[in-house]
Structure formats: structure tokens, C-alpha cells
Amino acid sequence: MFKITKLVTFDPVASARDRAAIVAALQAAGASRAAACLVAPVLPGVYFGGDIIAHFQFENQAASRDFEALAASALALPAVSHIDSVEYAGGKGASSDPLPSGGVYRTLLLCVSPAAAPRQIEQFEAEMAMMPHYIPAIRNWQLSRTVRASGTQNWTHVWEQEYSGIEGLMGPYMMHPYHWARIDRWFDPEHPDWIVDPRICHTFCAFQKAII
Amino acid sequence: MANETIYMIDEIVTRPGHGRAFLDAYMKSYAPGAANRGLQLDRVLVSPPMWLEDQPNTITATWTVAGVPAWWAMTISGRTDPALAQWWADAGLWIAERKRSFASAASDVEALSDV
Numbered sequence: 667m668f669k670i671t672k673l674v675t676f677d678p679v680a681s682a683r684d685r686a687a688i689v690a691a692l693q694a695a696g697a698s699r700a701a702a703c704l705v706a707p708v709l710p711g712v713y714f715g716g717d718i719i720a721h722f723q724f725e726n727q728a729a730s731r732d733f734e735a736l737a738a739s740a741l742a743l744p745a746v747s748h749i750d751s752v753e754y755a756g757g758k759g760a761s762s763d764p765l766p767s768g769g770v771y772r773t774l775l776l777c778v779s780p781a782a783a784p785r786q787i788e789q790f791e792a793e794m795a796m797m798p799h800y801i802p803a804i805r806n807w808q809l810s811r812t813v814r815a816s817g818t819q820n821w822t823h824v825w826e827q828e829y830s831g832i833e834g835l836m837g838p839y840m841m842h843p844y845h846w847a848r849i850d851r852w853f854d855p856e857h858p859d860w861i862v863d864p865r866i867c868h869t870f871c872a873f874q875k876a877i878i
Numbered sequence: 879m880a881n882e883t884i885y886m887i888d889e890i891v892t893r894p895g896h897g898r899a900f901l902d903a904y905m906k907s908y909a910p911g912a913a914n915r916g917l918q919l920d921r922v923l924v925s926p927p928m929w930l931e932d933q934p935n936t937i938t939a940t941w942t943v944a945g946v947p948a949w950w951a952m953t954i955s956g957r958t959d960p961a962l963a964q965w966w967a968d969a970g971l972w973i974a975e976r977k978r979s980f981a982s983a984a985s986d987v988e989a990l991s992d993v
Contacts, residue, residue, distance in 0.1 A: 841946050841993040846953075847884075847980035854953060855963035857978050864957045 667701070668727045669810070671773060671824065672737065673716030673750040673817070673867055680745035685717070691740035692720045699733040701725055704771060706871040709832065714818070715869025716750065719773065721877065727755065727813070750775055750817030750867050752824050758795050759808030763828070765876040769805070770829045772870035776853075777819040782861040790852050790861060794825060800844040803834035806878040819865055828878050835870060881945030882986040886917060888939045890976045897924065897935025900972035904939065908965055916952040917941040934974055946990070949980070 672692075676685050689705055696703025700722040708715045720737075724730040730753070741749060752775055778787055791809060798804040806828040815821035829835050839845060851857040855864055892900045901922070909919060920940040929935065943949050956962050982990055 838993045840950065843946075843980075843982075843990050846946060846949055850953065851978070854957065855960075856956060856966060858966075858976050860963075 667756045668724045668730050668753070669756055669824075670722045670724075670730060670733070670737070670753050671751070671775075672720040672741070673775070673869055674718045674720055674741065674746060675716045675748040676718075677745055677747040680747075684743065684745035688740055688743060688745060689718060692718075692737065695733060695736035695740055696720075696722050699724075699730075699736060701729075702877055704871070704873055704877045706771075706873065708869050708871050709770070711836070712870060713866065713868040714750075715867055716748070719771070719869055719871045721771070721773070723877065727753075748817070750819075750821065751815065752812045752821050753814040754810040754812045754824055756808050757810035758791075759806070759810075759826075759878065760798065761806040761808070761828075761876070761878045763805040763876065765805060765828060765830055765873075767830070768872065768874045769876065770832050770835055770870050771873045771877060772827045772829065772835055772868075774825040774869075775815075775817075775819070775821040775867040776823050776825065777863040777865070778822045779861050779863065786859075786861055791823075793849055793852075797839075797844060797849065798827075801838050801842045803829055803838035805829060805834075806876055808878050818867075819863060821867075826878055828873070828876050832870075880989070881948070882982055882990055884943050884946065884949045885920070885981045886941040886943065887979050887981060888937075888941075888976065889978075890937045890939075891974045892935050892937065892972050893974045894933050895931045896972040897937060898929045900935075900969065901937055903969060903972070904937070908969075911956075911962070911965075912941060915955045916948055917943055 692705045702723040704721045707718050794809050798807050804827045808826045810824045812821050812824060851859045853862045854860050920942050923938040925936045943952050
């Protein structure tokens with residue numbers, strides 16, 4: 667699948683009506699052009715995560731082209747103050763759990779330093795892809811390289827996961843030693859292996875139907 | 879999981895003859911900030927136990943923090959401080975290579991992994 671994700675931040679003075687209209691316009695754009703979409707308010711605890719996650723999937727990149735104009739129109743309003751956007755072909759992942767009772771979708775936008783060697787990036791990706799092996803609370807996941815990005819950073823990667831509930835993200839994901847004692851070094855400017863800019867977008871929302 | 883002791887281990891191989899200068903700088907200008915972020919200095923080892931003039935010393939500094947939530951608080955508090963990364967960049971003057979790792983007592987592995 668080809669995917670587009672937009673983390674939309676509203677102007678703090680934007681009215682509830684304007685916000686709802688933008689969400690509705692994005693949902694309509696997704697319904698008319700995308701194979702699947704998730705447009706939902708973020709949950710408390712995000713870090714530069716925006717106010718809503720707008721995530722869209724297409725059969726291929728060509729199928730996404732009509733969508734971009736619709737999305738741009740929906741978002742070109744004073745009520746929108748900032749957008750972090752990524753476009754990417756889905757990378758390595760697994761999505762075997764349909765999570766029929768719903769759950770939490772989490773996405774991380776990150777920017778690997780242009781100075782990082784290809785070998786380092788491959789090792790980083792390989793270690794990230796092992797997180798679901800060590801942390802079973804990650805039910806579905808995908809790690810992808812972007813083909814286009816905009817916003818605060820030139821985002822290079824998208825790390826998506828689905829959990830059966832928020833406790834999976836806040837508990838096992840954050841507390842497992844494979845995360846903090848192994849993976850996190852890539853994100854730590856103090857660590858000699860550091861390659862990921864500390865300015866990330868960490869965001870999550872509830873879903874009724876799994877989308878990864 | 880109940881606030882098991884987490885160890886942060888810095889292993890620094892200095893440039894030849896720079897062991898003492900590195901450790902002085904580490905203790906004077908790095909350690910106070912680390913303590914402010916919640917780390918407690920457990921020990922500093924110097925190998926070999928003398929200051930070599932023409933060869934590298936290996937300095938191993940071990941810090942502790944009580945529990946994973948405190949570990950996250952510690953690391954996040956330093957992440958947005960560009961001075962920290964700059965300290966290590968400047969310390970490259972004395973450093974040939976370095977490693978940082980995080981560890982626990984073997985007896986705590988099962989509890990830390992059971993999350």
C-alpha cells in the first residue's frame with residue numbers, strides 16, 4: 667500500500683465548528699479517494715503529535731494523486747496552524763491481528779541524520795523491526811521510509827504500530843528493556859550511536875478498525 | 879517491575895596521554911549535569927590504574943538510576959539540551975572511542991523484561 671499521513675495542528679483559537687468541518691472534509695476525501703483511512707483526534711500524551719491524525723492508504727502511489735488536491739483544499743484554512751506530512755510506500759511489517767474490538771494506532775515520524783551511513787541506517791531499521799518480536803503488545807506494525815515529507819523536519823521514516831489499548835503503548839512498549847536499553851540509543855544525542863534527530867512526532871489515536 | 883536499579887555505563891578509551899585530562903573534564907563539567915538529571919555516580923574505574931603518557935587509558939564510569947520511569951525522566955531531560963551533545967563533541971579532543979550501555983543486575987533481568 668501507499669500511505670499518506672498528516673498530523674494536523676489547529677490554531678488554538680479555531681472554533682469547534684471549523685475543526686469539525688476540517689475533520690469531515692478529510693474523511694470525505696478519504697472515503698472518495700483512498701482504499702482506507704483513519705481520521706481521528708489524538709489522545710492525551712502525544713509529543714508534537716498534532717490535534718488530529720489523518721492517515722490514508724492507496725493501492726499505489728498513482729492512486730493517491732487525485733487525493734492530494736482534495737486534502738490540500740480541506741487543510742488550506744486559517745483554522746490549521748501546522749501540518750507534518752509524510753508519504754510512503756509501506757515497508758517491512760506484519761498485520762496479522764484484526765483487533766476486532768478496536769485499539770490504539772500510534773505513529774512516530776522521525777528524521778535520520780543525513781550524515782548517517784547506510785550501514786547504520788540498515789542496522790537501525792533491522793533493530794526497530796525486532797521490537798514486535800520482543801514486545802508482543804505491538805499487535806500490528808510497519809516501518810517505512812518516506813518518499814516525500816514536509817513540516818518541522820524532512821521526515822525520513824514512519825514507525826506505525828497498533829495496540830489493543832493505550833496500556834500496551836504506555837506499558838510494555840515504553841517499559842521493555844529492548845526499547846530503553848537497546849533501541850533508544852539511536853534517539854539519544856548523548857549516545858555514540860545517535861542518528862535520529864530528537865525532534866520527533868509521537869502521536870496516537872483510538873481506532874475502531876485496524877488499519878495497518 | 880519495582881524500581882530495579884538501572885546502570886548506565888560509559889566506557890571511554892582516551893587518546894594516548896589524555897586519560898587524566900578527560901576524567902578531570904568529565905568529573906568537573908559533565909558529572910554535575912548528570913546528577914541533576916537524576917543519575918548517581920556509582921564508581922569510576924581507570925585501566926590500567928596509572929596515567930599513561932604515550933598510550934590510551936580506559937575509563938569506565940558507572941551511574942545508577944532507580945527504575946525505568948526514572949530512566950526515561952533522566953534521558954528525556956537531557957534530550958532537548960544541545961549542550962550535552964556538544965559536550966561530547968568537544969570531548970572528542972580526548973576520546974579515541976567510547977561506548978555507552980545500560981544494564982541491570984542479572985537477578986533483575988526477569989522482572990525488567992516482564993512488562
